[in-house]
Amino acid sequence: MKATIERATLLKSLSHVQSVVERRNTIPILSNVLIEAAAEGGLRLMATDLDLQVVETIEAAVDVAGATTVSAHTLFEIARKLPEGSQVELSAGDGKMKIVAGRSNFNLPTLPRDDFPVIAEGELPTQFELPAATLRQIIDKTRFAISTEETRYYLNGIFLHVSDEAQPVLKAAATDGHRLARVTVARPDGAAGMPDVIIPRKCVAELRKLLDEVDGTVELSLSPTKIRFGLGTAILTSKLIDGTFPDYSRVIPTANDKLLKLDPKSFMQGVDRVATIASEKTRAVKMTLERDKIVLSVTSPENGAAAEEVPGEYVSDGFDIGFNARYLMDILGQIEGDSVEVHLADAAAPTLIRENDKAPALYVLMPMRV
Template sequence: MRIIIERSNLLKSLSHVHRVVERRNTIPILSNVLVRTEDAGMRLKATDLDIEITEDVQAVAEEAGATTVPAHLLYDIVRKLPDGSEVKLATNGEGTQMTVSSGRSNFRLQCLPEADFPDITAGSLSHSFTLEAAQLLRLIERTQFAISTEETRYYLNGIYLHTAEVGSDLSLRAVATDGHRLARAEVTAPSGSEGMPGIIVPRKTVGEVQKLLNDCEDDETIAIELSDSKIRFTIGAVVMTSKLIDGTFPDYQRVIPQNNDKELSLDRQSFSEAVDRVSTISSERGRAVKLALSSGQLMLTVNSPDSGTATEELAVTYEADDIEIGFNARYLLDITSQLSGESSVFMLADPGSPTLIRDGGDATTLYVLMPMRV
């Protein structure tokens, strides 16, 4: 195999595919990236057995062939080569070594045979549809922070993607929760998503898709194919196939409060900055901030046994009965950072019940936050 390729093209593609490769592997072949010549140049492929990512890259293939080389090592070498340089990849006759050369730089890397590289066969993917990059990115960004990291509740370790009827319309919904907070976002269901199974996309897959989408134009079309066990995203020249979480997502509708009658409307930016200021003195163990509400006024208070007390007053729109309720400051900041409008609306019931938070600038998202004792 002999390939000549622009360093910038190779680096960009390696930056996409090498991220799925775990740095520590008990199976040596999983540390490698598959390099194969194609008609249009070269194809790179990497996998961790749960996610498989491939990308076709423009290159000059002087001699056909395929091999696998250490992914992170190849990425680091190419990253350190000079801008604008050409890179030559060539294997020896036995296919046991690859020479990476550019200018006066030469590296010899140990190879493992292509035949050993695993292939995640997607099988039949029953549903396919397209979304604009901006729509898919918004579904991810509005919900990703609420994904649980608790491995024992593995069915919460991802974003639940499904269709739901909203009045006479059909929406594609993304939901994530860790038991303390819940985030829900939706877009108009694209053609082809009707009747799709409800699926749980794993946290790592969500993160990799988000990074790829950040390199896209907002109106770029993303193709999504899925079944009840796998999902495939085609983002430009990158194709990512991932296993789904095999579990049942809880009935999240039951925890979204319907009868919270105490409405608090406030300026999102001012509230977020005030929470951030008063929580400066809170300890890591107890990050509770108390919200004391009375007519037209909100008092934020944080008490720390080690550091002292902090308070701040805010003018708000609130006409219901006085109430005191506590929340985790970090969770409040996570939610307010996702809100796009200038104002946000909190619907409260009592100090022990979940609170519903809506975005003044986006009616398609909502958040639920469990209170803390303060």
């Protein structure tokens, strides 16, 4: 195999594929990136961790077609440190890959292409397209609520499903048991009858990185066990989480009759300020509600006390409620407008947070004892 490629093109593509590769691998070939040079020109780069696979096709001048695998992180570091604008010549044979750029040359050990594992996609009967901007919105507004608790593995991803309401919709939800985030968008053509799927956290993270470079639409193809994203020159394929996502609609309150309206940015800053002295373990902030008066306070045995009054509209009965400051700030950080609605019931009931009743995103936060 022999090919010449521009350093910037190689670096960009390697940055996409190498992040899939785990740093520690018991199977040596999983540390490698597969590089295939096609006779008609162009390189195809592929990396996998056996659950997630990314393939990218890039432009290159090919002298000799062929394929090999080489350490993904090492090749990425070399490309990163080569001079800007340089042409990189890659040639492989006899268990070695030679990399030449200007006055630099490297020899890296390779492993045979035939040993490289490829995820078998099987049939992906459901196929539809989503604008990249919509997919970015879905991920950004839900992924902070994905659980990191390995024992509840079925919560370690974003739940994607269709629902027939007044209009057919596609819903994405994530929860860790303390908070819930849900985004609703119009159901795309072709998504009717799709299976309910849970997209793993690592796939979500890699997909979000790739979406930054996609302007148009993303092609989604899925079955009950696999999902594939077509992102222009890159294709991301992932196994799905084999589990049942809980019926989260049961925790979305419908009868919270106390409405608090706030400016999300000033409220978030207030929470952040008083939480400075909150204990690391609980991060609890108390919110005291009276008519058009909201006071945030924290009392910590080791750090002292803090209080701040924040502006807001509230006309119901007064009461105290506590929240985890970080969870509250994660939600407020997703509100783009200059007003947020907080629908409350009492100090123990789940609280509903949304921009307004037309907003695609909705959040539920469980209160804390304070």
